[in-house]
Amino acid sequence: APEHVRLKALPKAEIHLHLEGCFEASLIAQWARAECVALSRPQEDLFKFSGLADFLGFLDLACGLARTQDRLVELSYGLSQRLAANGTGYADVIFNPTHWHAWHGRLGPMLEAIDAGFTAAEQDGLPGVGLCVSLLRTQTADQAIELVDTLVALRHPRVVALSVDGNEAAAGRTGPRFAEAFRKAGAAGLRRTVHAGESSGPEGVWDAVELLGADRIDHGVRAIEDPVLVQLLAEKQIPLGVCLTSNLVLGVYPSIDLHPIERLRQAGVPVSLNTDDPALLGASLVGEYALCRQTFGWTDAVTATVARTSIAASFANAELKASLL
Ligand code: ADE
Ligand code: ZN
Numbered sequence: 001a002p003e004h005v006r007l008k009a010l011p012k013a014e015i016h017l018h019l020e021g022c023f024e025a026s027l028i029a030q031w032a033r034a035e036c037v038a039l040s041r042p043q044e045d046l047f048k049f050s051g052l053a054d055f056l057g058f059l060d061l062a063c064g065l066a067r068t069q070d071r072l073v074e075l076s077y078g079l080s081q082r083l084a085a086n087g088t089g090y091a092d093v094i095f096n097p098t099h100w101h102a103w104h105g106r107l108g109p110m111l112e113a114i115d116a117g118f119t120a121a122e123q124d125g126l127p128g129v130g131l132c133v134s135l136l137r138t139q140t141a142d143q144a145i146e147l148v149d150t151l152v153a154l155r156h157p158r159v160v161a162l163s164v165d166g167n168e169a170a171a172g173r174t175g176p177r178f179a180e181a182f183r184k185a186g187a188a189g190l191r192r193t194v195h196a197g198e199s200s201g202p203e204g205v206w207d208a209v210e211l212l213g214a215d216r217i218d219h220g221v222r223a224i225e226d227p228v229l230v231q232l233l234a235e236k237q238i239p240l241g242v243c244l245t246s247n248l249v250l251g252v253y254p255s256i257d258l259h260p261i262e263r264l265r266q267a268g269v270p271v272s273l274n275t276d277d278p279a280l281l282g283a284s285l286v287g288e289y290a291l292c293r294q295t296f297g298w299t300d301a302v303t304a305t306v307a308r309t310s311i312a313a314s315f316a317n318a319e320l321k322a323s324l325l
Contacts, residue, residue, distance in 0.1 A: 003293070007286045008087035011324055012307035013314040014274050014285055015193075016218045016241030018165070019095040019114065020059045021277020022079045031065040047280050052167055052199055052250050055280070059099045062280075067102035069113040076117025080126040082278060086285040089127055089324040090316045092193070094163050094218075096134040097147070107150055115158045130160035130315050132193055135181070137166035137174055144181035152188045160315040161191035165218065168200035175207025182212040191215050191315045193241070198252055202226035209238060216241060216313055221252070223269075224260035234268035239313035244291055245283035246276035262296040265306070272310035 001009075029043045039046065039061075049055040066072055083091050095114065097103065103110040111131070118129045133151055135144050151159060162185035164178060182192055194212050196204035198219035205223045208214040209232065220240035223229045233240070242261050246252075253259045265271045273292065275283040289307075292298050298306070311324045 003290060004286050007289045007303075008085075010087065010289070010304065010307045011311065012088055012285070012289075013310045013316065013324060014083065014086075014088050014091040015216065015239070015272055015310055015314050016243055016274035016276060017079075017091050017093050018277050019075065019079060019093055020063055020099050021275075021280045022075060022082065023062045024078070024279050027074075027078075028062050028065065031071065035065055035067070037061075037065065047282070049250065049280075053170065055250060055277075056167055058280070059096075060101070063099040064101045066100060069109075069116070072110070072113035073117035073120065076114045076129075077121050077126075080118060080121030080129060083127040083129075088285055089311070090129070090314055090320060091127065092130050092132050092160065092315050094132045094134050094165060094193075096136055096163075096165055098136040098139065107147075108154055108156075111154065111156045111158065115156065118158065128316070128320060129158075131156075131158045132161040132163040132191075132315070133159055134163035134165045135178065137164060137168055137171035137195075141177045141180065144178050145184065148181045148184045148188070148190075151185070151190065159190070161185075161193050161215075163193045163195070163218070164212070165195040168196070168198070168204050170199075173200075173203065173207065175204075175211035179211045186213050193218055193315075196220060197222035198247070202229045205229055205233075209233075209236070214238065215315075219243065219247070219252075221247065221260050221264065224263055230264065230267050230269060233264075237270055239270040239272060239309060240264065241274045241313075242271050243274045243276035243283070244288055246281050249281045249283075256291065256295050259295075261292070265302075270309045270313060271306060272313055273306060274310075 025046045193216045194208035194214040195218040196208040201222050216239050218241045273288040
């Protein structure tokens, strides 16, 4: 069978994927027309970003258009269809409430709407999803604790983890600021995943491990700049949710040859492949696997090991994990 067919059939999960990154350009244009919102660029240039800050600003615009329950259902159902198209058996999906202006102060109803889309998808035989509710890097310590308290009070069964994303370059060092919120989340039984080592260097990854109790690091690739940290990630077997196309499109690395994923993998760090924001950044999970095989010469055995790592590193329950492997 052709390679993309075999890569689709490979048992795998996705562990670094944002709901905010699953808007099709046509959907944004359609909703903007319905809302009489003028887009600052023509539809064909909508997804040309100059870097992470520009990209994050665009998320506010796109998510701001999703004002109704129906639109959230359409988005989350569409995400599940995208998973199925890549043969992904399960995904941990990051969702950051700060980007969705129309829903501020209504986290419960917002979770219900997103959950309705994923539940409908599962009932139609599409892959399962767990939600990682995310802080933005620029929020305060009090806002972080308030989010955790709200999540603990809601106890929504779809929510599996606390996350933090956004621009570390804009926020400075934030490990100490969020330590208490992450401690509370862990004590309440939530898993913990932290964006670091993308817009921060190794120091952001150190803080994620030492101050935030991260079960997993989203990106984490700039850990390569500190050999002691690489050794720690390997020893503790802390998985990285690596996103190659995202790193290239948003300018973390200028070319795939300079990307450290293969050096991290060979050092024994558990690496996984992910799309981050697939619609906005033009990535597909099958495409990420194909890129590694082509660039780094991954054999079938290496490819299968990385895919198994993605399942093992996911926050799916033990029963679901066993059924995916
Ligand atoms: N939110 C969505 N995608 C992101 C990324 N790659 N880095 C930080 N925050 C994000
Ligand atoms: Zn991300």
